[in-house]
Amino acid sequence: MQNLLFDFISKYVSLTEDEKNAILSLNLFRPAKKGTTLLKKGQLSQDSYFVLKGCIRTYYVLDGEEKTTAFYTEMDALTPHCVIDKTPSKYFISCVEDSILTVSNSDMEVEINSKFPKFEKMCRVLSEELLAKEQIDFDEFKTSSPEQRYLNLLQKRPDLIQRVPQHQLASYLGIKPQSLSRLRARILEKSRE
Amino acid sequence: MQNLLFDFISKYVSLTEDEKNAILSLNLFRPAKKGTTLLKKGQLSQDSYFVLKGCIRTYYVLDGEEKTTAFYTEMDALTPHCVIDKTPSKYFISCVEDSILTVSNSDMEVEINSKFPKFEKMCRVLSEELLAKEQIDFDEFKTSSPEQRYLNLLQKRPDLIQRVPQHQLASYLGIKPQSLSRLRARILEKSRE
């Protein structure tokens, strides 16, 4: 399981055995059962997550309704906004499936960054990449209809449609669960012609 | 005008005179007339932008139609995805107004980063902040209606509504220009009651 983490890191920097051991000594690995809440709205957590196995999501509660806005699966990293901007979290984070995560707090990161400067660089490159990717995803969302977004998701993350409840997918697509049901029926109808 | 750049940088790191001079010697400043295209779809540019004065936008051309997805105004930084992922640009960048920009290519950044390590850190912190902000903006977009988005924009960036053409604003809000006109009329109607 550790190897998954080091495989990921090796895409950005190459680590010596010493460096790997320094990371392992931090004891980052943590299993989390389906339904576990990792972060609640209003909290000022310092923890960042990396998904080794499973699936976690961020969601808002607006007018008593859950709105899921992101899913993180294998090899995805999530640093909540509250870690960055030091304001109470606007959203919840919870486990969609039984998962294995690494959890690191920002103190650890400061320590590792100062001990191994190559980490600073890795974090910079990683967040630049994630930002560019997030912008493209946002652009695609803005420029397409719910139906196009669904078909797009079917192409890009077909696993999500299998492993995630429909009502969570719906808000992820920016629509209501009923509209997602209808939209899927419409697509099936078309493909039958 | 330079001071605006240094004011911005000082939010992240403090620079010595030497460091400031090293930056000035790069000759980054560039005025750009309204309508100037800074980047075309398909290009593999290395240039990043920082807006000192004016406004620039990114837009796609889909089915012959322009879809504006982002505006960058005073003190905003823009690194196009092609600089990060080394793939041909998916979008255009052009000036909405006469503007004064700094333009830096990634070679310069590599050079500055190795000469002054504190730059590495600034870039990491900046892109982490921008990522967190982008995610929140995306979340707000997903969880609200076109009308709510417009009202939200009116709160957060009232200047944009004045300085930017309506049809560009419309795609920024994820709708057609006619719908934006109608939506504004609807809001005005309500406020008259």
Place this chain on the structure above:
DNA sequence: TTCATTTCTTAACTTAAGTGAACGATTTTA
């Protein structure tokens, strides 16, 4: 297993966005 809860789908109705067209008003450019 059974009961309760949650989830998904369907349907009828409402509301708002998309579409195509028309019209001045403004801006561009020849």
Place this chain on the structure above:
DNA sequence: TAAAATCGTTCACTTAAGTTAAGAAATGAA
């Protein structure tokens, strides 16, 4: 300056998403 192009708004019509409600299916807990 005159003609052409662009821009913003309005309208009528179409399409699709939101809303409310109901019922079937799946899931979870006692």
